[in-house]
Amino acid sequence: MSDKATLTFGDSSFELNVLIGTENEKALDVSQLRKNSGVITYDDGYGNTGSCESSVTFIDGDKGILRYRGYDIAELAEKANFLEVCLLLLNGELPTSAQLSNFQEKVSAFQNLPSEVLKAVESLPANIHPMASLATGLQALGGACSHLCTNDRQKDLENFDDAAALIIAALPALAAASHRKKVGESFKNPDKSHNYCTNFLSMMFAKEGDKPINSSLSKALDLIFLLHADHEQNCSTSTCRMIASGGANPFASLAGAVSALWGPLHGGANMAVINMLNDIHSSGDDGSGFIQSAKEGKSRLMGFGHRVYRNYDPRAKILKSACDQALEALGVSSPILDIARRLEEVALQDPYFIDRKLYPNVDFYSGIILQALGFPTNTFTVLFAIGRAPGWLAHWKEIAQTGKRIHRPRQIYQGSTLRYYEPLANR
Ligand code: CMC
Numbered sequence: 001m002s003d004k005a006t007l008t009f010g011d012s013s014f015e016l017n018v019l020i021g022t023e024n025e026k027a028l029d030v031s032q033l034r035k036n037s038g039v040i041t042y043d044d045g046y047g048n049t050g051s052c053e054s055s056v057t058f059i060d061g062d063k064g065i066l067r068y069r070g071y072d073i074a075e076l077a078e079k080a081n082f083l084e085v086c087l088l089l090l091n092g093e094l095p096t097s098a099q100l101s102n103f104q105e106k107v108s109a110f111q112n113l114p115s116e117v118l119k120a121v122e123s124l125p126a127n128i129h130p131m132a133s134l135a136t137g138l139q140a141l142g143g144a145c146s147h148l149c150t151n152d153r154q155k156d157l158e159n160f161d162d163a164a165a166l167i168i169a170a171l172p173a174l175a176a177a178s179h180r181k182k183v184g185e186s187f188k189n190p191d192k193s194h195n196y197c198t199n200f201l202s203m204m205f206a207k208e209g210d211k212p213i214n215s216s217l218s219k220a221l222d223l224i225f226l227l228h229a230d231h232e233q234n235c236s237t238s239t240c241r242m243i244a245s246g247g248a249n250p251f252a253s254l255a256g257a258v259s260a261l262w263g264p265l266h267g268g269a270n271m272a273v274i275n276m277l278n279d280i281h282s283s284g285d286d287g288s289g290f291i292q293s294a295k296e297g298k299s300r301l302m303g304f305g306h307r308v309y310r311n312y313d314p315r316a317k318i319l320k321s322a323c324d325q326a327l328e329a330l331g332v333s334s335p336i337l338d339i340a341r342r343l344e345e346v347a348l349q350d351p352y353f354i355d356r357k358l359y360p361n362v363d364f365y366s367g368i369i370l371q372a373l374g375f376p377t378n379t380f381t382v383l384f385a386i387g388r389a390p391g392w393l394a395h396w397k398e399i400a401q402t403g404k405r406i407h408r409p410r411q412i413y414q415g416s417t418l419r420y421y422e423p424l425a426n427r
Contacts, residue, residue, distance in 0.1 A: 009037060019050075023058055040410045047307065051407070052241065056089060056394045057232040064311035068230055069093070077318050082225040083107065083168075083196055086390035089230055090164055090397065103165060104196075110169035111190035111199065113177065114144040117170075118187060121177045130178050130382045135258040137174035138167070142251025149249040156249050157400050163250045164393045171386045172196070176203035179379060197221040200386075205374055216329040217373055221383075223322055224366055227315040228384050230391025232308075236260040236267065240392040244399040245407040257392045258385050264302070267384040269363040270370070273303040274377050277336035277368075280343075287343045295352040303340075303364030304347060310357035319365040326369045337368050 005016045005028050014037050017029040027050045030041050043049045058067045066073040069088050076085055080094075087095040087103055095103065113121075120140040124133055142149035148163040150156055156163070177187050180203075188203050197218035206213070231237065239260035243253040261267035276299075280290050294301040306313055327334055344360055347353040370380050 007033070007037075009039060012037065019053070021053070023060070034410075040412075042412055046238075051233055051238060052398075052403075054232065054395070054398060055092065056391065056398060057230045059232055059308055061306070061308035062310050064309060064314050064317075066231070066314050073227065073314050074318060077223060077226060080226065082222045082229070082387070085226050085229050086164075086168055089390045089394040090161075106162075106165040107169040107196065108190075108192045110166045111173055111192070113170060113173045114141070117141050117144050117174075118177055121174060122181045122187070124178070124181075126182070128178075129262075130175065130182075130379050131258060131262040131385070133178035134171070134174055134382055134385060135255040137170075137178070138251050138255040138258065141166070141170055141174070142249060142255075149251045151247055151249050151252075153247055153400050157397070160250070160393075160397055160400070164390070164397075167250065167254060167393065168389055171389055172200035173203060175379065175382045175386065176200065178382075179204055179376070197225070201373070214329060217326070220322060220326040220329070220369055221373060223318070224369060224383065225387035227318060227362060227366075228387030228391075230388070230394065234266065235263075236388065237392060237395050241395050241399050241403075242407045244396045245403050245405070247406075250393060250396045253396050254389065254392050257388075261385055261388065262381060267381040267388075269302050269361070270367040270380040270384060271377050273340075273363050274336070274367040274371055274380070276302045277339050280339050281336055287339050287346060291343065291346050291350065295350070301343065301347060301353075301358070303361055303367075304353070305356070305358040306361045309359060309361065312359045313361040315362040316360040316364050319362065319369065320360070323365045323369050327372055330372050332372055334368055334372060336371075340364065340368060 003018045003020070005018055007014045007016055007028075014033060016033070019027045019029050021027075034040050041049075056069065058070070059065065068076060068085060069092055071088065071094075076088075080088075083104055084095060084100055087099060117137060117140045121133055121137045124136060128136075145163075145166060148156070148159045148166065150159075173190060180187050188206060190199050190203055194202060194213075195218060198213050198215070201213050201218055201221065233241075236257040240253045240257035243256045244250075248256075264272045276290070280287055283289075290299065291301065293299045323337060327337065344364070347358065353359075366384075367377070367380055370383055371377065375383060
């Protein structure tokens with residue numbers, strides 16, 4: 001196949017380079033098109049636009065494939081843990097056992113929030129959403145560790161390993177501080193003898209005299225984090241890269257990514273799924289009424305559909321069986337899990353969903369596990385953010401190492417043409 005394409009526009013033809021990725025994905029390189037022809041390309045919502053070359057994650061949405069740095073998600077979910085995957089994403093290779101223990105020690109050492117950051121999070125308005133608190137906490141953390149947060153790309157790169165470990169360590173503590181404040185409990189200090197997820201569960205929920213946390217619960221949480229760790233150029237990651245392209249430090253870039261993740265069509269969908277399942281449950285519907293209203297465009301089947309996957313999201317497949325295991329370990333039954341299963345069964349046989357290639361995505365089953373673990377619904381997206389942090393950081397690093405230009409899309413202007421100022425008295 002030729003490595004050039006020809007675009008004809010008006011009386012002129014323009015030669016475009018063809019970029020070919022390592023998985024044989026092809027793209028027409030239009031970076032010189034405006035310079036050569038005076039026109040730009042138009043792609044509302046970027047569904048057909050490659051914004052960068054990246055070596056972090058590969059997705060084939062038609063085949064339902066997801067790989068971090070070349071490793072299949074199902075194999076990582078079975079054999080690795082979250083902190084190991086953090087290093088894989090951040091450095092490009094699986095760590096040796098010495099590298100992993102060094103990272104674990106670093107994360108453990110960084111778990112205590114600087115006191116001014118803890119105070120900042122605790123002094124936020126009582127009704128603040130946990131995602132807003134997380135974004136604020138990240139900016140405060142950058143302020144407290146200003147040597148890691150300089151906006152001097154070279155310095156921020158030199159300090160990147162420490163900044164990444166600090167952010168990964170601090171996010172659970174920030175989430176727990178915000179939660180404890182909301183429920184009127186004082187902050188519980190991290191316990192360095194616990195692993196990452198046990199420590200987080202304990203900081204969130206443990207009370208004096210509680211039994212130790214069941215290891216199968218922290219394993220379920222570890223799996224959720226691992227499955228969310230990266231997903232190439234989604235809304236929040238593209239936001240992170242966009243902010244980083246302007247030269248901003250990792251703390252600011254991730255605070256922006258957290259805000260982008262918050263919306264119900266992105267990370268907020270895991271909350272929306274639970275709200276939807278609870279509504280269906282309390283209305284006495286077995287799910288068929290809701291499916292009908294989704295088909296009529298009156299509602300959306302949350303946790304279904306994906307911009308990239310036109311097949312079963314491989315993460316949803318893993319979470320579906322993890323859901324059964326977690327509920328069994330907790331010894332609880334979940335009526336909303338039965339509704340979720342029924343919705344899936346009905347939707348996957350319905351021409352509306354089949355024709356549009358709408359399958360369960362990562363959010364369809366994750367919320368049920370999080371609810372069973374005791375997380376309040378409005379903290380679910382925070383959990384997504386904790387899991388996604390290593391991915392955002394890996395993309396920040398990629399931009400800092402290879403990004404040459406600030407990201408700056410163009411537009412087709414559809415507003416008023418030139419008009420003249422009318423004095424206030426005449427309007
Ligand atoms: N329920 C009912 N209909 C749907 C759904 C849904 N969940 N998703 C898409 N459709 C329909 C949509 O109405 C449209 O129909 P038509 O062609 O008749 O107009 C068609 O399918 C294509 O949908 P789209 O909105 O153009 O697709 P998109 O690629 O822009 O949106 C999506 C992707 C994930 C935003 C969307 O599927 C959705 O809103 N899903 C529910 C929210 C959700 O679960 N989001 C989490 C995504 S995975 C985690 C993450 O990446 O953050």
